[in-house]
Amino acid sequence: MTGTTKRALVPHYFHRFVCIGGECEDTCCGGWQVPVDRAAYLRYAALDDAELLPIFAESLRESPERTEHDYARIHTGSDRKCPMMSGEGLCRIQLKYGEPYLCDVCAVYPRHANEVGGVREQSLSASCPEAARLILFQPDGLEFDEVLLDAGARALVTGRIDPESRLAAGTPEAAFWALRILTIQILQNRSYALDDRLLMLGLFYEKAQELVDGGQGDQLADWAQGFGGMIESEAVRPLLRSFQPKTDVKLTLLNILLQARDGMGIRSARYADALARCRSGLGLREGAALEEVVPAYEHACREYYEPFISEHGYLLENWLVNHVFKTLFPLHTPSLYEDFCLLALHYAWVKLLLVGMSAQGQGLSNEDVLLAVQSYSKEVEHVHAFTEGLYVTLTGLGYTRLPYVALLVKG
Numbered sequence: 452m453t454g455t456t457k458r459a460l461v462p463h464y465f466h467r468f469v470c471i472g473g474e475c476e477d478t479c480c481g482g483w484q485v486p487v488d489r490a491a492y493l494r495y496a497a498l499d500d501a502e503l504l505p506i507f508a509e510s511l512r513e514s515p516e517r518t519e520h521d522y523a524r525i526h527t528g529s530d531r532k533c534p535m536m537s538g539e540g541l542c543r544i545q546l547k548y549g550e551p552y553l554c555d556v557c558a559v560y561p562r563h564a565n566e567v568g569g570v571r572e573q574s575l576s577a578s579c580p581e582a583a584r585l586i587l588f589q590p591d592g593l594e595f596d597e598v599l600l601d602a603g604a605r606a607l608v609t610g611r612i613d614p615e616s617r618l619a620a621g622t623p624e625a626a627f628w629a630l631r632i633l634t635i636q637i638l639q640n641r642s643y644a645l646d647d648r649l650l651m652l653g654l655f656y657e658k659a660q661e662l663v664d665g666g667q668g669d670q671l672a673d674w675a676q677g678f679g680g681m682i683e684s685e686a687v688r689p690l691l692r693s694f695q696p697k698t699d700v701k702l703t704l705l706n707i708l709l710q711a712r713d714g715m716g717i718r719s720a721r722y723a724d725a726l727a728r729c730r731s732g733l734g735l736r737e738g739a740a741l742e743e744v745v746p747a748y749e750h751a752c753r754e755y756y757e758p759f760i761s762e763h764g765y766l767l768e769n770w771l772v773n774h775v776f777k778t779l780f781p782l783h784t785p786s787l788y789e790d791f792c793l794l795a796l797h798y799a800w801v802k803l804l805l806v807g808m809s810a811q812g813q814g815l816s817n818e819d820v821l822l823a824v825q826s827y828s829k830e831v832e833h834v835h836a837f838t839e840g841l842y843v844t845l846t847g848l849g850y851t852r853l854p855y856v857a858l859l860v861k862g
């Protein structure tokens with residue numbers, strides 16, 4: 452501790468995280484180019500270390516960005532592992548010189564930091580298996596605490612908003628707390644099925660976006676309050692019943708998305724494993740006849756996925772709530788509705804993996820959900836350029852309209 456502290460909002464699980472190093476079933480840096488900040492780059496350049504210098508010479512290259520936080524990158528080898536990793540799965544820089552020598556990204560991962568109105572918010576990324584265990588395996592749902600953090604502790608603050616600022620007046624930023632609270636209340640409302648909770652968010656954010664586009668952003672907080680009342684009075688149920696599943700359309704759309712990601716090359720062995728199990732369980736291969744895949748999906752959903760998720764729905768609920776908190780949802784992308792669509796896309800994609808895995812294994816376990824969520828978070832969700840590009844493409848085709856998004860989510 453440096454002696455000074457800073458107010459912070461964190462999920463209950465946050466302080467329980469400890470990296471399990473060589474025991475970890477994945478590695479943080481596997482398959483990724485690790486961005487190295489300028490200060491760390493200069494520390495590495497000044498090292499006179501016969502063991503590390505050849506590794507730096509081979510793998511540390513200038514970043515195309517050349518910014519303070521992304522000044523150089525450590526490239527992984529052909530085995531897709533970080534070249535700094537020892538045979539025991541531990542980082543050589545940390546082992547020899549301690550954590551202060553690590554670059555910012557390695558020092559803080561999987562911790563994620565934002566600031567809302569000057570208050571630090573910290574959470575963990577589900578792309579780390581140990582973090583994902585803490586996030587997912589809480590049957591009572593995620594809760595948050597205001598705590599005091601060491602003000603000098605290293606953190607990479609990636610998002611900053613100030614709902615109280617004069618510049619925010621009349622914009623979604625000013626309504627941030629009303630939007631965030633309603634979103635989390637909906638996601639944690641267990642009197643509705645998870646699919647329906649996503650659909651309620653769709654109904655809410657479709658109208659919220661209309662208000663913003665019509666220059667009525669100052670009405671967002673009232674709309675959040677009114678929609679909360681509709682949920683409480685159950686007035687929203689008839690609207691939810693108007694969305695009926697269409698498995699053939701859903702699988703056609705999702706298969707296009709899977710193929711788009713496959714086309715970029717799969718780097719994570721764990722995601723490749725989850726995907727292979729899903730494809731094998733559903734017979735979802737290139738050229739597969741939809742008439743065979745649809746009954747396989749519906750059977751697995753009914754016999755394996757739904758019975759498991761009706762008992763363990765908190766696993767996906769916690770993942771979604773963590774995503775909302777960590778990404779400053781719904782202000783992560785330029786539009787409220789885009790944030791919703793990406794959340795729905797993440798959910799639909801992981802659900803497809805799980806239904807397919809349940810077909811292949813004739814059942815599901817907590818470990819299966821951990822594998823699907825963690826590997827998806829690392830391989831797909833983290834690649835913002837890919838998911839945001841998908842949103843643009845899908846919007847161009849008209850597939851981000853709510854009835855289509857509902858087809859992705861429902862059933």
Ligand code: SF4
Binds near residue numbers: 469472473478561
């Ligand atoms: S993925 Fe998480 S638990 Fe595994 S080595 Fe990295 S920080 Fe540690």
